Amino acid sequence: MQKDPKKIDIQELKKTYKIEESLHKLDEDLIGLSSVKKRIQEITAILFMDKVRQDFGLSKYYPGLHMSFTGSPGTGKSTVASRMAELLQNLGYLTRGHLIVASRDDLVAQFVGQTAPKTKDVLEKSMGGVLLIDEAYYLYKPNNEKDYGGEAIEMLLQVMENKRSDLVLIFAGYSEPMKTFYRSNPGLSSRVAHHIDFPDYSREELLTIATKLFQERQYKLSFYAEEVFIKYLDLRCQLPLFANARSIKNIVNRACFRLASRVMGETGVFTYKSLTNITPYDLILSTLFLKGLETFPMTKIGYKNDMRILFQILEYRKIGYTKKTLRYFTEFPLYIWKNYSK
Known part of the structure; x- marks a missing residue:
């Protein structure tokens, strides 16, 4: 050989x-x-x-x-x-x-x-x-x-x-x-x-793309904002001319613009958090949400005995409670969507 x-x-x-x-x-x-x-x-x-x-x-x-x-x-x-x-x-x-x-x-x-x-x-x-x-x-x-x-x-x-x-x-x-x-x-x-x-991107992939774009710009989705963002994706994907990652980039840019506008109008002191945290408000100001959005209060309940945090939805019309019941709780808005197609 x-x-x-x-x-x-x-x-x-x-x-x-x-x-x-x-x-x-x-x-x-x-x-x-x-x-x-x-x-x-x-x-x-x-x-x-x-x-x-x-x-x-x-x-x-x-x-x-x-x-x-x-x-x-x-x-x-x-x-x-x-x-x-x-x-x-x-x-x-x-x-x-x-x-x-x-x-x-x-x-x-x-x-x-x-x-x-x-x-x-x-x-x-x-x-x-x-x-x-x-x-x-x-x-x-x-x-x-x-x-x-x-x-x-x-x-x-x-x-x-x-x-x-x-x-x-x-x-x-x-x-x-x-x-x-x-x-x-x-x-x-x-x-x-x-x-x-x-192929078109899945919802999870689109969220990953958005998170990456926010991180590259040194922003992050704050408490509840990710949930709102996911719903935004669900609504946006239903509309004509949705362009996958290109549309995500536009969504991220607009959220950053709204954050800047909100901070300029609400505070006289800039903090690291105020300059980096995208909140639900920076997303729901989109006209996309006006067709199918209701708001209910959400409370964040913390357990002192361990590091777990439980989120509980409290709807005023269904759950009777006094203000005293919530004196240790911080209230956050919860966004519940109606059927968008109607």
Whole structure:
């Protein structure tokens, strides 16, 4: 048996290509999305293996890198595209590793002769990196004879084939319209090697994202605020145009704005707590709550014999008690929601 003349330390090679570092960043940047992360790890593995095979003198196989990201807004498509660009640069498949995000308006013009220069400009800026085309299905309008989206698509097809060694295209958008888009463009579909679906975030994942965003800004959800925030999520998710993590970011920003406004109006002395604690009041001021909110008093009852704290709901209409009964208790508002759909 012939002895293997060459051995390569896998761990050292991973360090060289910064594989673990890039995947760790992806895991830190995104909450959940385990199926997406698994696909990225699989793609990384085949690319890494291709590099190792080249080091052993085996034939070079250039795998298709163009991708399709489907899913609702705010599910991390741009973040994954950015991390993918970084991975591909570290592995030597891209020279610059930057991300350019474009839409139909960046590529397609309204008049004859203007689409080609616009598309060419975007492609030149993207060379050496990743070009993410958001809502890509808007490029194709078959019922409009005066539409120039087809011209942009033809240019993209040429670049996908001829410049694939230094440009990766990612087409992104809602799942169903993207299926129609690919069916109408067989040449485009055949050049897209990886189709990755981005699921919507669960309630628990959205809460984790919100908590992380608050912490990054050095805020925190105070007593009862988390319960109110969860209900806010339940209501917000029912409305049109909910954009997952993107909407959560907006919610967090507005809560911080309301805290600032409340503190400025209520106190003449700033404390650490007043500057960092998001209270229920900073959430219920949203117009979202006006359609289905009732308030009842809630009391916090502390036990001195141990460190446990019991929260008990006391509704005036059902429980008769005197003010003396509550002299040691601190009252907090409890927010009870009616059926939001009514």
